Amino acid sequence: MSVILAVEGLSVQFGALRAVQDVSFQALAGKITAVIGPNGAGKSSLFNLISGAIRPSAGTVRFEGREVTGLPPHRMLTAGLSRSFQITNLFFELPVRENLRLAAQYLEQGQGLLRPLSRGAVAAQRVQELLVQFDLTGKADEVAGFLSHGEQRRLEIAVALASRPRMLLLDEPTQGMSHADTRDTEVLIRRLARKEGLAILLVEHDVDLVMDLSDHVVVMHQGQKLAEGPPAAVRANAAVQAAYFGEAH
């Protein structure tokens, strides 16, 4: 299995606070990697460093062997690395179809982003695929703001995948979801990795979900990597139990 994402010695400081300290790990192509840790452990900061939302004070991020450290999110997207935000990035006043179409415009390479939307045949085809794949066909003409919370989160993932990235970063994909929506999202994430070969990195609070879903788990604690490995090994790790499961339950 090939390494798609390699994080090496990543650090960031906010004033005196070392939110992420010298964190290294690798994610494999087509696999689900999760970052977990108690509140304030540095998960979101690590996610933001990897996705380019904030710049590291030290360390590198390599995607498919190419250094992408600190590139702004749109350049990450061009490289094939897409992210879905904890805070939604949907256009609530636009229909589902238009949200997808705007995101799929990336596929209209060389034709300019200002090209009239109706002429973007490649993007239009991608929108159709996504509507079917994400079970949103019946909602295509509804304004995104009127969708249920679960549907909005599903649409966000669809938007993040519109440009056909090879890796998807998910920040707490099931946050605020009902039990049923969480289960659906779990099935969806697994399908994207297993059937479509998408590499997925997720930051998630829900430990049971992470243990169920992930191929590889990275545990953060007080800004540092405490442990990593397959879910069962991480769960059995005494230091992890003391630092994380001990606090969480």
Ligand SMILES: Nc1ncnc2c1ncn2[C@@H]1O[C@H](COP(=O)(O)OP(=O)(O)OP(=O)(O)O)[C@@H](O)[C@H]1O
């Ligand atoms: N932009 C910022 N400026 C200052 N401090 C920050 C900033 N972002 C995060 N921090 C601090 O860095 C530490 C790590 O925060 P971070 O959000 O990365 O942790 P987390 O593991 O994602 O926590 P949570 O699970 O609560 O979201 C915390 O002490 C937080 O208060």
